[in-house]
Amino acid sequence: MKKTTILFDIDGTLLLSQRAGGRAIDTVYERVFARPRSIELRLHGRTDRGILTELFAAEGRELTDADFDDFVAQYLRELEQNLQQQPATVLPGVGELLGWLQAQPHVELGLLTGNVQRGAKTKLVHTRLWDFFRFGGYGDRHAHRDDVAREAAAAAQQHLQDRFCPQSVIVVGDTIHDVTCGRAIAAKTIAVTTGGSTAEELTAVGADVVCADLSQGISLLRPYLD
Numbered sequence: 090m091k092k093t094t095i096l097f098d099i100d101g102t103l104l105l106s107q108r109a110g111g112r113a114i115d116t117v118y119e120r121v122f123a124r125p126r127s128i129e130l131r132l133h134g135r136t137d138r139g140i141l142t143e144l145f146a147a148e149g150r151e152l153t154d155a156d157f158d159d160f161v162a163q164y165l166r167e168l169e170q171n172l173q174q175q176p177a178t179v180l181p182g183v184g185e186l187l188g189w190l191q192a193q194p195h196v197e198l199g200l201l202t203g204n205v206q207r208g209a210k211t212k213l214v215h216t217r218l219w220d221f222f223r224f225g226g227y228g229d230r231h232a233h234r235d236d237v238a239r240e241a242a243a244a245a246q247q248h249l250q251d252r253f254c255p256q257s258v259i260v261v262g263d264t265i266h267d268v269t270c271g272r273a274i275a276a277k278t279i280a281v282t283t284g285g286s287t288a289e290e291l292t293a294v295g296a297d298v299v300c301a302d303l304s305q306g307i308s309l310l311r312p313y314l315d
């Protein structure tokens with residue numbers, strides 16, 4: 090049986106974490122560079138690799154793999170602490186939708202996120218959503234989200250083997266970057282406005298469906314699964 094692959098973004102789509110990740114980045118940044126960052130921290134729709142590349146560049150440094158690994162190790166500890174102090178909130182409809190999708194025999198769920206894999210796991214374990222997902226594309230290696238989408242599609246293919254159908258991929262996200270990276274792998278795109286982007290912005294980049302949140306997710310997704 091061919092499967093429909095549905096790839097979910099995390100932040101602003103499945104959950105809100107009160108900037109647990111952003112605050113963790115700031116804490117580690119100040120430890121590494123001994124001062125607060127001087128440039129704006131742009132997180133939405135971007136990858137951890139891309140974000141750190143930009144922050145290091147602003148300090149005149151090229152981000153090496155050793156820098157990245159060291160920063161991420163500290164970041165994960167801070168993230169864990171931040172989430173313990175201030176738990177993330179699962180967005181409306183998410184639990185019900187994931188439960189329903191998981192019960193569909195021809196659907197397979199994966200992640201398409203700019204978080205490093207261990208950061209994604211930390212956020213989703215805290216919100217009890219981790220077990221829904223079998224594979225994913227993450228922000229460890231790629232600075233550009235289109236490449237993360239390709240990584241997620243490749244991970245789906247590896248997981249599903251000949252049940253993977255490249256024409257039956259759906260990306261669910263909350264920023265214009267989720268929509269454009271979904272289009273880069275010829276996926277259908279479903280965009281939610283729970284992350285702060287407006288319906289107009291998401292429509293303008295070609296989202297197939299735009300909705301306020303995922304509380305109507307089952308009826309929105311059902312037509313794409315037949």
Ligand SMILES: [Mg+2]
Nearest residue numbers: 098100101263
């Ligand atoms: Mg997001």
